[in-house]
Amino acid sequence: MKTPTPLVLDLIDAIGEEAVVWHDEDLLVYEYDGTIDRGNPDVIALPANTVDVVSLIKIANKYEAPVTPRGAGTGLSGGALAAKGGVIIGMNRMRRILDVDPENKTALVQPGVVNLDLGSEAERYGLAYAPDPSSQRACTIGGNIAENAGGPHTLAWGTTTNHVLALELVTADGEVQWIGHDTRDEPGYDLVGCVVGSEGTVGIVTQALVRLVPRPTxxxxxxxxxxxxxxxxxxxxxxxxxxxxxxxxxxxxxxxxxxxxxxxxxxxxxxxxxxxxxxxxxxxxxxxxxxxxxxxxxxxxxxxxxxxxxxxxxxxxxxxxxxxxxGALGQIMPNYYLLDGVVPRTQLPDVLDGVYEIAERYRLPVANMFHAGDGNLHPCLLFDEREPGATERVLDAGGEIMRLCVDAGGAITGEHGVGLEKRDYLPWIFTEADMDTMKSLRAAFGPTENFNPCKIFPKGHGCGEAGHQHAQHQIAKFGPKAFV
Amino acid sequence: MAGAETGDTARLDSLSSLFDNVDSDSERLRRYAVDDLVPDGAVRATEIEDVERLQSFATERDLSVIAHGGRTMRDLGMPPRKYDVALDLSALDQVVDYEPNDFTITVQAGMTLAELQRHLATNGQFLPLDHPHFERATLGGICAVGRGGLRRGSFGGPRDWLIGMRMVKADGTAIKGGGKVVKNVSGYDLPKLFAGSLGTLGVIVEVTLKLRPQPASDQIVALNAPTFESALAASRAAANAAPFLNGCVALSAGASANAHDLGAKVLHDQPAILLRANGLETAASEVLAQALRAVRDAGIDNPERTTTAIVETWQAVADLELQNTEACVRLRLGLPPANLPRGQRILADNLPEVTSWVAAADSGLMLVDVPTVDADTVKTLRTLLGPLQGRLTIESGPLELKRAVDVWGPAGPGARLMHNVKAQFDPSGILSPGRFVDGI
CATH class of the missing domain: 3.30.70.3450 (Alpha-Beta Plaits)
Known part of the structure; x- marks a missing residue:
């Protein structure tokens, strides 16, 4: 019988036994988020409110345990994986819609609210929440904020960043603050704009004031x-x-x-x-x-x-x-690897030809579904992970497709995030100076070395190496830099 | 104090050896004055490398730099703590990359909004930002100020159209953020951080923007109202009844008269409402009809419709923001739109005289001109407006007032993080020091 570590005991003490998951068989669910990478958390903590989140972060910091925030785990970039173990803070219990203000067209929600549930609630007032990722039946607003999620209907309305007005944020040092304003009139830096799309690496969002849009008649x-x-x-x-x-x-x-x-x-x-x-x-x-x-x-x-x-x-x-x-891809092969490249829209036809060519060369069936208006393509490479060498081929082909997008003037992720999966490719679009600047922005939010480690930026120490080696193949082939 | 006043120009001597176009003529340098502070020298950048060289020079010698675009909002913010060199970006005015069918464009920071719009119009496209004095205002400046205009209810602000940016950091390092694609979460969103940072984090040298197709039809209706209060109430009703309006503005008699002088011929010396809708012709008409019904139900009638002078009319109203700034104090209030009438009453009850009111009724933005106001009144107003989520800033006003009360208002809850950000990006504090929130 496994005995709880002092870390686990402290977490239980703070938020109750029923809100802490630490038995090995229960942890399995949290090892995976639909990508190829895996991460093994030591313990999962499920806070009920902001005070809980603060306590959890402070306890984790006391034990120098890495902290990884997690929503529904649908990001498909390894962003919600505990890359260096430690504590996963799962936000799913904080799922209340606290207020809908139809006249000002805003809603105040907790981060665990499911995207579709917010949409349904807004509908009662003749309003809509515009970002609608295909995973909207499962994905949460907190996760959407982390990844600056899009969806089919963001062509006209923009992505999550255009719809988040203010946030309650618990930073990596356990400080709580409100940032932003109902009409974006808070003088000062656009901190909300920095947090949206930061992939859960600068803090945990515990409340969000979002903008609703008129529902079309x-x-x-x-x-x-x-x-x-x-x-x-x-x-x-x-x-x-x-x-x-x-x-x-x-x-x-x-x-x-x-x-x-x-x-x-x-x-x-x-x-x-x-x-x-x-x-x-x-x-x-x-x-x-x-x-x-x-x-x-x-x-x-x-x-x-x-x-x-x-x-x-x-x-x-x-x-x-x-x-x-x-969901239907399982009909063809047991596993899929979904990419999230984005290119200037006029480049789409040529890039698609390239995707088919690469898939054929690696002997992988590929299913394409994409937001054609935005230039955001989602090639799904289909494979069977039990077949020896298949996973390796998929990762190599994935890297080549990403490079194709970069060479077409695009980027390596449109709405899923860099996460753990694509961090080695970030130097294909950003220089050391660009990335150092981004890291300095992260540092402004507090000591974040142990907060959601190994995400976005390359060269993390002690991070999982599964995808890393394949990224190195592609980097060896194409060179470490592109800077288009 | 500024170098000009202390006569300390020695530190700038070697600047002339680095750049051909250093201006040290004291008369011409006055053009770059910020809140009466005149710099010791001005450098007009003709390529991005000039900006890099100037910043690394300034960092070595601890010289404070303020970047200039069209200088339409140069007195925004607190008086600078220190100001040695003006960096003029207006010659960096080229289109870098434009593929119309991608609906994105990359331009240098010194291009004016008017020039950009002319360029885009040849392809039936536009950038939906209202900004005062768009013939002079540059994209770099508009992004650095970072404010949404009268149509922000429909189109947001610069942050919502920016997808990529190149900047030069305080120490001269060139960096970039974002990209040229409309959907992107590769790395942190540095363009958002720089939008609205008023030149305190780095110098914006290039921006990539999303674009819109020009609507098939763009229509405006102007209506006279008996009082500004009734115009505000009726425009709120219109905004609620017709959520697809693309502009809904209430003006006082003073504002209407000024706008008339600036080219809005449909406006006269009376309180007024302006309603704007665009899209296909039938749809825009339908939206306007919906809004007009609500306005009539609120007791206001007699529309004067125009479909010809839309840009002139709208721009004249937008230009009010920068009109007569010498002669008055201009206050800017932002608050949730439903709170506008209550916010307006608080201002009316506490300000002895108001010469002009302009309110974007669909987005909670109000511009208020007063002949004079004292620091205590501003503080009282902020206290009273706080519970309405109102943020009152002093857009322009006499130096004595700016020295007596922070134009931005008291530091909000995010101030600690903002100071951290500034310390990371400009550790020696040479970029526009003291002009921004909480002394940043």
């Missing part, structure tokens, strides 16, 4: 099926060039169609190469006119089929193939 979703990815890409370019800003502009490719069709009965022909989803929303007359124009554009590129819906249920059906895509 009408929505029209259009789905076009094309015989080639390039045809669909050209249609995307034409829609964007027309001056219309669609609410969403999404694409899935043939492999994804093959995965979703048998499970979700989407009615997609299995020999089609690409399915394009376009959504317009706003006042009714706008949606009617824009919808007609978008349909005209989509038709110019000779789709095999064009579907259109304004009814919520039918729209949901059109979306099913996109939103259920990741």
């Amino acid at each position: 009408a929505v029209r979703t259009m789905l076009a099926i094309y015989d080639s990815v390039r045809q669909a890409s050209n249609a995307v370019s034409a829609v964007v060039a027309s001056g219309i800003v669609p609410a969403a502009l999404e694409m899935i490719d043939k492999m994804t169609i093959a995965a979703v069709e048998p499970v979700l009965n989407t009615g997609f022909p299995l020999d089609a190469e690409a399915v394009l989803l376009v959504e317009v929303d706003g006042p009714e007359s706008q949606v009617e006119a824009e919808g007609a124009r978008v349909e005209g554009i989509l038709n110019r590129f000779e789709p095999r089929e064009l579907r259109s819906a304004t009814d919520p249920e039918e729209r949901e059906h059109l979306w099913a193939g996109r939103k259920g895509a990741i």
Whole structure:
């Protein structure tokens, strides 16, 4: 029988036995976040309020134990893994929507609130929470803030950073402070802008004041099926060039169609190469006119089929193939490795060709689903981790795809974060001076060496080395620097 | 005190050996005065390397530097503690990279907003930021000031359009943050940190911005109202009834008259409401009709519609922010929009005379001109506005007032972190020292 360490005993003392998880079999759930890397925490603590968070951080600091914040663990970049062990602070019990202010269009929430739950609550007031990651049924607002999450509907409304106004933050030294302001009128530096997207490396958000947007009175979703990815890409370019800003502009490719069709009965022909989803929303007359124009554009590129819906249920059906895509990949292979590259939108067709070429060269099936309007692509490399050498091939191919995005003038992550997974690639886009400056910003938030260690920046000491070696292969191949 | 007053120019002598274009003519240097402080020299950068060389020179000799763009807001903030060299960025005014179909553009910091908009208009695009004096205001300056304008309710502020930035740190190191893609979480968001930092962390030399397509239709309706209070109440009702409005502003008689003089011909010497909507023509009309119904229900009628002089009208109102700054004290209040009427009453009850009120009713922004105000009144107002989440800053005013009361207001809860940030980025404190929040 395992005996609790003094650290565990202190944590139990602070927040109660039921809120501390430390038996080996229970820790397994927290080892993983959907990437290839693993991390082994010593203990999980589940705070109920801000005071608990402060106590937990102070206890961890006393034992010099690393602290890793965690939301729903859907980030897919290893960001929520305890890379050096220590304490994972899981925010899932802090899941109350504290206030919705319909007149000022804001909501005050705890970090463990599930994205979709906030959306549903806002809907009662005729409002919406704009960022809507595909994992919105599970992912939490705290995690969204950490990763500056996007989603299909951020083409028109921007990402999480455009929707967070103020935060209660517990820094790595256990200090609590409110930063930001209801209308961004607090004089001083934009600390909220620094915390959003900092991947949980400068503190733990314990409350967030977020902006809500008016819910559109009408929505029209259009789905076009094309015989080639390039045809669909050209249609995307034409829609964007027309001056219309669609609410969403999404694409899935043939492999994804093959995965979703048998499970979700989407009615997609299995020999089609690409399915394009376009959504317009706003006042009714706008949606009617824009919808007609978008349909005209989509038709110019000779789709095999064009579907259109304004009814919520039918729209949901059109979306099913996109939103259920990741879940359905298991149909084809037991494991997937999802990348999160982002490129200037006009580079998408060429970069996609490159992705297919790399996947073929590494003998890996690849399913592409992406936010075509934003230039954010999510190639999913499919594999079976039980097959010897498969994981290595996947990581090598992943590195090559990331380099492809960088060379196209893009970046290594659009909405999932650098995390543990991509930290060795950060020098492909930033110089030592850039990264030193970022580290100095981190230092301003307190002594953070033990706070969510090994994330974002390369060369952490004692960090997990699984993905690291493969990153080194790619770095050896392409050189350590790019700085596009 | 400034070098100019003490006559200490020796430390600047070698500056002339480093740069061809050092200005030390005392008359011309007055153009770079900040709160009456005149620098000892001015360097007009013609390439980014000039900025790097100047900063490393300044760091070695402990010279304070204030960067200048169009100088439209040069007196914003507290009087500088020290000011040796002006760094003029207005010659860095080139487009670096523009691919219209990516809906992003990279420009140097000295490009004016007007020039940028002209460039974008040829491709049917624009940057949706209202900024006073856009013919002079530069992108670097707009980002350094970091404020949203009259349409911030729809479009936010510079931070929301910035996706990448190049800066030169206090010691001359060139760095960058963000990138050229609209969605990016690679590394910390340094562009957000620099937006609104008023030149205290580094010199912004290049920015990459997201863009929007120009709307098919852009419409404005102006209505006269009996009083500013009724205009404010009715515009609040319009903002609530028509959430897709792209602008909803209430003006006092004084503000309307000034805006008229600046080119807003639809406005007269009467309190007024301006409603703006854009999109496809039918949709914009529908949004305006919705807003007008709410305004009428609030007892205000007789719209004067214009679809021709939109930019001029709107810009004239935006320009009010920088009009007559010598003759008055300009206060800026930001608060949750629903609290606007209560905030306005607090100001009206405590200020002996107000010459002009402008309120963005959909976003809780108010600009208030008073002939004069004393430090105690400002402090009282801040205390009274605190519970409404109101933040009152002095946008411009006489030096005596700025010396008697902090223009930014008392340090907020984030001050400790802000001082830490400043210490990390500018440890010797040579960038715009003393101008920012809490003495930063």
